[in-house]
Amino acid sequence: MKSVPIVEAKAHxxxxxxxxxxxxxxxxxxxxxxxxxxxxxxPRKAAEAFRDFWSDANEIDLVAHEDLPAEDVPSLDD
Structure with missing residues (x-):
């Protein structure tokens, strides 16, 4: 990487x-x-942003857990 003093950067x-x-x-x-x-x-892709996190896949749990069952939602009339 090239280094340039601020004075030179302003001039060029x-x-x-x-x-x-x-x-x-x-x-x-x-x-x-x-x-x-x-x-x-x-443009950066998400894969590039998180590449360092994925470098050792053995340390990351990549298995999705089962969804919880749906809960009843009270109606607005109650």
Missing amino acids: FSALLAEVEAGKEIAVTRHGKVIARLVPDY
């Missing part, structure tokens, strides 16, 4: 965005510390 913002659009990730720094990241925008 359009060029940095072109790099991000091409797929690169850029860290923006202040005094050597990362304060922001410029990353390409892409």
Whole structure:
């Protein structure tokens, strides 16, 4: 990942965005510390968001439990 000081980022913002659009990730720094990241925008799927949780399927109970029986609901006339 490319790192760029904030002063340089401000001066070359359009060029940095072109790099991000091409797929690169850029860290923006202040005094050597990362304060922001410029990353390409892409649609994420739920599977990607939860991939880390599913990495060890042996630890997760993936079996659906039986539904409870339906309960009687009082009518509005009562």
